Amino acid sequence: MRNLSASLALTVLVAAAIAGAAARPSALRAQQKIAGGTLTAADYIEIQQLVARYSYAVDTHADNGYAYADLFTPDGVFGKTKGREALAELARTTQKERGGPDFTRHFLTNVIIYPTPDGARGSQYLMALDVSEGAKPSSIVHGGRYDDEYVKTAAGWRFKSRQLHPARIGVPPPTAKLPPSSR
Amino acid sequence: MRNTILAVAVGVGLFSLAAVQGQQSGSGSPEVMALTAMDYIQIKQLVNRYAFALDTGSRNGYDYADLFSADGVFDSNSRGRIQGRDQLAALARGGKKGPLHVNHYIMNHIIEPTADGAVGRQYLINISHDDIIPQGRGNQPPNQWDLVGQKRGSLDTVGGHYEDVYTKTAEGWRFRYRKLVPSKSGPDPTRTGMLKMHPVKPDRTDTMPAVPGGLSAMDYIEIERLVASYGHALDNGYGTADNGEPYAGLYTADATFGQSTGHAQLAALGREQPQGPHYVRHYLTNHVIEPFAGQAIGKQYLVVVDLPEPDARAKGTPGTVFLGGHYEDVYQKTADGWRIRTRRLFRAQSSQPAK
Numbered sequence: 001m002r003n004l005s006a007s008l009a010l011t012v013l014v015a016a017a018i019a020g021a022a023a024r025p026s027a028l029r030a031q032q033k034i035a036g037g038t039l040t041a042a043d044y045i046e047i048q049q050l051v052a053r054y055s056y057a058v059d060t061h062a063d064n065g066y067a068y069a070d071l072f073t074p075d076g077v078f079g080k081t082k083g084r085e086a087l088a089e090l091a092r093t094t095q096k097e098r099g100g101p102d103f104t105r106h107f108l109t110n111v112i113i114y115p116t117p118d119g120a121r122g123s124q125y126l127m128a129l130d131v132s133e134g135a136k137p138s139s140i141v142h143g144g145r146y147d148d149e150y151v152k153t154a155a156g157w158r159f160k161s162r163q164l165h166p167a168r169i170g171v172p173p174p175t176a177k178l179p180p181s182s183r
Numbered sequence: 184m185r186n187t188i189l190a191v192a193v194g195v196g197l198f199s200l201a202a203v204q205g206q207q208s209g210s211g212s213p214e215v216m217a218l219t220a221m222d223y224i225q226i227k228q229l230v231n232r233y234a235f236a237l238d239t240g241s242r243n244g245y246d247y248a249d250l251f252s253a254d255g256v257f258d259s260n261s262r263g264r265i266q267g268r269d270q271l272a273a274l275a276r277g278g279k280k281g282p283l284h285v286n287h288y289i290m291n292h293i294i295e296p297t298a299d300g301a302v303g304r305q306y307l308i309n310i311s312h313d314d315i316i317p318q319g320r321g322n323q324p325p326n327q328w329d330l331v332g333q334k335r336g337s338l339d340t341v342g343g344h345y346e347d348v349y350t351k352t353a354e355g356w357r358f359r360y361r362k363l364v365p366s367k368s369g370p371d372p373t374r375t376g377m378l379k380m381h382p383v384k385p386d387r388t389d390t391m392p393a394v395p396g397g398l399s400a401m402d403y404i405e406i407e408r409l410v411a412s413y414g415h416a417l418d419n420g421y422g423t424a425d426n427g428e429p430y431a432g433l434y435t436a437d438a439t440f441g442q443s444t445g446h447a448q449l450a451a452l453g454r455e456q457p458q459g460p461h462y463v464r465h466y467l468t469n470h471v472i473e474p475f476a477g478q479a480i481g482k483q484y485l486v487v488v489d490l491p492e493p494d495a496r497a498k499g500t501p502g503t504v505f506l507g508g509h510y511e512d513v514y515q516k517t518a519d520g521w522r523i524r525t526r527r528l529f530r531a532q533s534s535q536p537a538k
Contacts, residue, residue, distance in 0.1 A: 041220035041390070041400040042383035049223075049380055055291045055306065061370065062377045098368035104306045104344050105366075109290045109468045110414045111407075123421075125414055125463050127488060127502075129308055131342035131366035138308065138338035140502030143490040145415075145463050147422070156380055167490040170424070170459025172328045 037115035046157045047113050047120055047150050055106035058091055061099040065091035077161040104131055119151040143167050214298045217384040220400035225356045226294055226349050234287035234469040240280035244272030252350050252357040259363040283532040285484050285509050290468050295378035303347045309339035310486055312507035312531035328457050332489045336504035342366050398474045405521045406472050406479055406514050414465035417453055427454040433523055435515050440526040479514040507531040
């Protein structure tokens with residue numbers, strides 16, 4: 001019970017910190033308790049479906065890149081790329097010689113979505129794979145975490161912003177005596 | 184209409200089917216079935232069961248066969264067209280199997296409603312895991328930071344995407360048609376690879392179970408998110424520096440994972456793991472959820488991947504597979520939402536060689 005109280009107190013502190021960090025779009029702190037906002041079951045499913053379509057849009061280059069651009073709001077941002085034309089160009093030129101209807105590279109999982117007062121935020125893990133097209137083994141090219149903001153438009157949920165943070169391990173404290181894991 | 188679609192699928196292939204359905208949805212036909220959140224969830228659960236059923240060959244292959252409708256078909260370049268319950272069960276019995284075998288990692292599930300059901304796609308990568316126990320340096324017991332980068336598995340040559348047709352039967356959603364399409368480079372202007380997004384139909388059972396003791400759509404969504412949070416909490420503390428409290432926060436106060444019980448031990452377990460604000464390592468997928476005695480149970484695949492960091496990536500260094508297996512969980516609904524009550528990791532093993 002003491003642990004539970006401590007955990008609740010911490011959660012409140014974290015929630016306060018998140019509220020403070022909310023002005024910084026790149027700093028997603030998707031904890032259990034983001035204050036404000038609610039999402040219906042339909043909202044969660046529609047956002048999940050939006051996120052899952054991202055990979056197909058970028059890998060297939062469908063509709064000359066506009067299928068990708070149209071997953072974003074008109075002023076939507078991926079990294080430093082903003083706006084429909086720039087996003088479509090990005091989708092067309094990513095893996096330019098390789099993309100197509102049967103091309104699979106962007107594998108996403110660990111999809112988390114949280115309501116905010118303005119819509120929703122979420123994150124996923126990316127594993128970018130070079131999938132075998134013959135005898136050559138498949139390989140893991142890179143990966144990281146996407147941090148997103150979503151808004152509900154007249155056409156449905158869309159990415160307002162999306163940022164990829166490449167995977168980086170932290171540095172263990174120099175004095176740390178790390179115990180062996182039981183796993 | 185149903186027979187027409189099936190005949191097209193069987194006779195000409197799914198590509199033609201997709202074209203037919205594309206025209207239907209493109210014309211804004213009011214006949215497209217409106218799917219509720221629970222429909223999407225049950226279709227996702229069907230797909231999540233697929234990997235477990237195929238990799239384990241459980242119930243002599245019939246767990247796999249029973250994911251298909253009575254006339255259901257599985258189609259692939261390597262095996263051809265397989266139809267019929269016994270034939271599908273035989274497919275699931277072949278090759279490496281066993282209760283701890285994990286191989287099919289399926290992600291990116293998109294679903295589009297159709298006139299009489301739904302179609303969907305997912306990405307697939309097959310990953311094989313070695314039976315190697317982690318080793319430390321010299322006589323010292325291993326700590327987790329030292330072990331990063333040890334290779335204990337590899338990606339198979341099999342990968343690509345599935346193309347599905349789902350049908351709602353008296354027993355629930357089933358595959359009527361499922362095809363594996365290997366990954367292939369190159370454009371084909373006649374195909375888009377995209378499925379259209381539709382609004383999800385609100386339903387009064389979204390927040391309350393349809394049957395006593397069952398799970399509502401929102402219960403499934405919250406349990407999905409709980410498990411999807413696992414990597415985020417453990418690897419990077421949701422983008423913060425410390426993962427201990429976020430990790431322990433996934434569990435009930437008296438929860439057990441492996442040899443750790445209770446909030447303090449679980450937080451300590453989290454803190455011993457390699458971590459950083461942008462570290463990603465634990466990839467979970469194929470999450471199966473079931474109501475159980477007023478609470479819920481679940482299982483999912485895990486692959487722990489050591490990704491090349493930006494400088495290594497620039498040199499073309501690939502990532503490595505560190506660990507694979509599956510988790511089995513019990514979930515409990517608390518005043519704060521769903522939490523993990525117990526969790527066990529089963530490392531990947533094949534109990535019989537491929538013959």
